[in-house]
Amino acid sequence: MAQTDPVDFYQTALLLTDEEKEIRDTVRRFVVGKCIPIIADYFDRASFPIELIAQMAQLDLFGVHIKGYGCRSRSHMIYGIICEELARCDSGLRAMFSVQNSLVMFPIFEFGSEAQREKWLPAMAKGKAIGCFGLSEPDYGSDPGGMQTEAKRKDGQYVLNGKKMWITNGTIADVAVIWARLDNEIRGFLVETRMPGFHAKPVQRKFSYRTSPTAYIDLKDCTIPADALLPGANGLKAVFRCLNHARFGVACGALGSAIACYQAAKDFALKRKVFDQPVASYQLVQDQLARMLVEITKAQLVNYHLGRMLDENRAGPAQISLAKLNNVREAIKIARTARDILGARGILADHHVMRHLCDLEAISTLEGTAGMHTLVLGKEITGISAFK
Numbered sequence: 596m597a598q599t600d601p602v603d604f605y606q607t608a609l610l611l612t613d614e615e616k617e618i619r620d621t622v623r624r625f626v627v628g629k630c631i632p633i634i635a636d637y638f639d640r641a642s643f644p645i646e647l648i649a650q651m652a653q654l655d656l657f658g659v660h661i662k663g664y665g666c667r668s669r670s671h672m673i674y675g676i677i678c679e680e681l682a683r684c685d686s687g688l689r690a691m692f693s694v695q696n697s698l699v700m701f702p703i704f705e706f707g708s709e710a711q712r713e714k715w716l717p718a719m720a721k722g723k724a725i726g727c728f729g730l731s732e733p734d735y736g737s738d739p740g741g742m743q744t745e746a747k748r749k750d751g752q753y754v755l756n757g758k759k760m761w762i763t764n765g766t767i768a769d770v771a772v773i774w775a776r777l778d779n780e781i782r783g784f785l786v787e788t789r790m791p792g793f794h795a796k797p798v799q800r801k802f803s804y805r806t807s808p809t810a811y812i813d814l815k816d817c818t819i820p821a822d823a824l825l826p827g828a829n830g831l832k833a834v835f836r837c838l839n840h841a842r843f844g845v846a847c848g849a850l851g852s853a854i855a856c857y858q859a860a861k862d863f864a865l866k867r868k869v870f871d872q873p874v875a876s877y878q879l880v881q882d883q884l885a886r887m888l889v890e891i892t893k894a895q896l897v898n899y900h901l902g903r904m905l906d907e908n909r910a911g912p913a914q915i916s917l918a919k920l921n922n923v924r925e926a927i928k929i930a931r932t933a934r935d936i937l938g939a940r941g942i943l944a945d946h947h948v949m950r951h952l953c954d955l956e957a958i959s960t961l962e963g964t965a966g967m968h969t970l971v972l973g974k975e976i977t978g979i980s981a982f983k
């Protein structure tokens with residue numbers, strides 16, 4: 596196997612275009628050289644390596660879904676490849692990339708006015724402005740349709756009141772896409788985080804997603820200009836168009852984390868001797884490694900095919916749900932198995948496995964819980980919705 600493709604049992608890399616291979620190798624070099632060496636310390640301190648944002652911008656990683664406005668438009672396939680590579684280091688890093696691209700730049704491009712696009716997209720492409728996506732609320736996660744955050748018109752402006760919770764990038768963002776009820780319809784607003792009445796504070800004492808700046812946002816009479824409304828973002832349909840992109844990113848990221856755990860376990864098992872033999876020589880361990888490889892290979896094929904379907908506009912939400920559900924579920928099993936193979940060392944930061952395992956627990960919930968994606972598939976199969 597080629598050096599750059601340490602785990603690619605079915606040689607999916609042969610199916611990639613030259614551009615796809617080039618971006619994969621570029622991001623991989625960045626991840627191995629600049630991100631992996633520092634990430635465990637940031638995780639320890641529950642802090643995001645903010646200095647990496649400028650470097651990500653230099654690699655043209657922001658604006659993947661955007662044509663023009665200083666962005667280098669790329670395919671869904673490439674978006675997925677970048678997510679996989681970033682998550683081989685850290686899911687917080689992958690989340691920063693995904694939120695900036697899919698949940699902020701995409702809605703500004705897709706639903707925003709020309710002035711909104713001009714104002715934010717070039718700055719976001721350069722990493723000079725950071726975005727966050729405020730949908731979930733303390734009492735409304737899986738059912739965002741129940742949200743209580745409200746926008747009211749006043750003197751030609753909008754006044755926002757409500758609470759958002761679990762907002763990735765929330766404490767480092769310059770602009771927030773805030774979803775709120777206006778005349779009882781869910782609308783998107785571009786809120787500058789420096790506006791009076793916008794208060795973001797970190798969600799504390801997280802044991803998962805520790806590098807990711809997860810925020811609680813309080814909107815108290817937050818007054819924003821009339822041109823802050825995203826004119827094309829009407830209802831949950833608009834929300835789900837953003838989430839579809841992001842969920843594919845999560846499916847690809849979960850694969851990246853699984854690969855990192857598998858590699859750590861395999862390397863360790865070959866080196867570590869127990870009862871005078873390498874751990875890798877025992878049948879039980881070979882069974883564990885084989886199971887991991889099988890699931891990684893299946894997830895690679897799912898992601899590859901789904902990426903191509905998305906590029907050809909042939910994938911719907913249920914296809915994306917299948918990938919998110921499967922890849923995260925299997926990545927958790929792989930991370931747990933890797934932790935077991937590493938023995939006591941599996942809980943140390945140095946091997947990164949425990950960090951991935953902790954992060955994957957949050958990933959099972961965010962961007963739609965495992966339960967909700969199961970129900971989406973159930974609805975697709977039966978035609979009957981088991982939820983509203």
Ligand SMILES: Cc1cc2nc3c(=O)[nH]c(=O)nc-3n(C[C@H](O)[C@H](O)[C@H](O)COP(=O)(O)OP(=O)(O)OC[C@H]3O[C@@H](n4cnc5c(N)ncnc54)[C@H](O)[C@@H]3O)c2cc1C
Nearest residue numbers: 728729730731736737761762763804961962964966967982
């Ligand atoms: C680290 C992290 C980052 C996040 N980032 C963002 C972000 O940037 N922006 C944002 O808006 N949100 C974000 N979220 C929020 C995330 O989208 C929600 O946590 C998720 O949608 C689930 O909502 P909840 O946590 O309120 O769980 P709940 O909706 O309360 O669900 C609790 C449990 O009930 C189950 N359940 C719910 N409804 C049904 C049903 N009908 N039938 C069967 N079971 C059901 C769920 O599957 C789950 O197991 C983030 C979350 C985390 C953990």
